[in-house]
Amino acid sequence: MNALASAAAGILLSNWRRGYTVPAGGLYPHQWSWDSAFIAIGLRHLSPRRAQQELDTILSSQWSDGRLPQIVFHSGHDDGYSPGVSFWHSSRIPGSPPVETSGLIQPPNHALAALMVHEADPAESERRRFLERAYPRLVRWHEYLRDRRGGTSGLARVVHPWESGMDNSPYWDACLKGMTQTYADDIPRPDLLHADAGHRPSNGEYGKYLYLAARYRDHDCDDADAGFPFQFEDPAFNALWARSELSLAAIAAIVGADPEPHRAEARRIARQLERLWSPEVGCYVARDVRSGDLQPYRTVAGLVPLLLPELPHTAELLELLRGPHFRLGEVAMVPSHDLTAPTFDSARYWRGPSWFNTAWLIAEALYERGFTDEAELLSRNMDDGALEHDFPEYLDPYSSDPRGTRRFSWTAALALDLSQKIGAPR
Template structure:
């Protein structure tokens, strides 16, 4: 295990670019929002200065309204499409003047990541004083969501693009694509020059992705206009669970810091409303777990994915609901021929164990599920997820995602996407220490 951890540390140090990390070379050459947060958790175990700097540089690109973009374009490389010139973040009057960024965000992990840094820290006084310098920016980010992304004032925020979910090409979005007929765009893909095209979204899927951005750009990334006009408007259980988890962490950290009664009260108010709406609206009694809600077409998207179980990580379900979720997780995702936890329902005809978020195992979701199951007392299942995660990395290397079928892992070629992937390395380090 020490050798594996040593390799993970090498991956992180290699992907460190003087103040921030890239997810991996070539394929993702910039700074990504939720990647950076999760990478910081790994760094905290052996280099707290880098962990803190990672968060600091991410927050340095925050917009004036509290928004944190999903990509900060920190170099001029053209090895990634769509780049800064396509996204045009400058169209929004409050966008970062310092950096070119995208006009979309990602699951807001920063709140719970700060709590992780504090928990891991060997010098809690020093780490808490660092947290004090950045925590208000994270609070401002949460304020942005509740003020701008919650049109019904129900405590659930929307995402307007599949990239905001973090689960980019999930089969769940197929239902939304069926309601759209975007133009055929002419562009040069860069991702497929680095990895096998069969593991990536299709050209036609990219047409949908670009079309949604074009609508947002046309209205200068105005949230009200996006809520009114975007064909993609989803309340995502993973995104909202991460926000709720981060809210909880901010409450705990502000309590440790002291003198923040107003912010703590506001966070409690958001929390109460969010958890209530989350349970009332996103839990599907028939399926027995949480699903996505299509806010544009006012309907549940009744599919089981790894995101369906993410509420365990945030302490959202009751014990009874958690029991129902665990049963589904074991029945659908836990067969002896499978590694846990596939990103999409293996019983579905849409399942594809090689294609990005359409079925492979992802280390970041496994890490969340491991934590969540532990919190609810399912230690045997959480240990299985931890063991599976470590094993697939041992067999294949630090890939972006992995085949969920055990039979594919015999020759060490069941890792897909980018190799030497930062959050796979970072979260492996944390799993080893947990």
């Protein structure tokens, strides 16, 4: 085992909590939904069985309506995190699971992870009937997105910045600025005990985040609040949904179900994703469902559709990735926001820093499209940044200085995964 694999394994072992992995001890002491899917992708190289358990645990926390919750509070306590159990009280909400959870969701990368985990050790997967358990839950999860979060556009909407996974993206600026409501109580910030305030969303943003979360909670998380002030179609969220439908098609074939409905659904989502293409910025962007406005920002979320086959704007996205706005190969990994934009901030969360999970998504897309040299360059850049800085949450794209917390689980898992691909036959 090389130095990176050994260090990554140590972090994943230390962050393991009897059936799941916390993103980072201290700052993130619970189980996060899309984190667990990313973590399972790396864990499969160390223990396919543990990777299966990771996904089993998040899938077993599914609500009766099919949603997979953003956070699962297995301890039943806040454990220094806010908003936690004492905020959500999910056990009071009809249809919630026996374990306490958040009512919000996160991007649907779970079927993609489940297929990769199965392929790491098909015999062990079949022995444990992993896909037979996972498939119906994943189907219900995708049905929730279509039936509860879909609208006339055919795309799924997010109802909170946290649901996009990219909390303080410039996409949300106009909506949040126009909101007069904020959280009425004190705004707890335990996150600032573990990370620099200059790297995190501001108190003003948090006040509005908590207002939105409380309003959603107070409507029993039922998605039927027509006047809800935050409703967006996000390109990365929907691209991951489409890509995961393709993974569900492959899973269906393995478990003896019909794969064609999943292929058709992936094609349908991909067609509707074209509603989010902005010729003016040459990128996919988010759309405010209430106003109909496309948000005029180039972000890494708008590059994630590269994961989809037969994408009509592949050439434009590759040009954008290589050009001055993202400078692939010239800066650390892939910046979360346009390097040339006045809203770019190299230190603050999703307004500029380079994240390891989105770098992995872009690298995976480049590998699949045959751009092996660029994919390996990005992979090595990601692995070097992870190992040199003790697997940080994200990096300054210019200086490569570490930002956020350290010993971050998806950084370890995804760096480990890409290290297996470098130099491997494709």
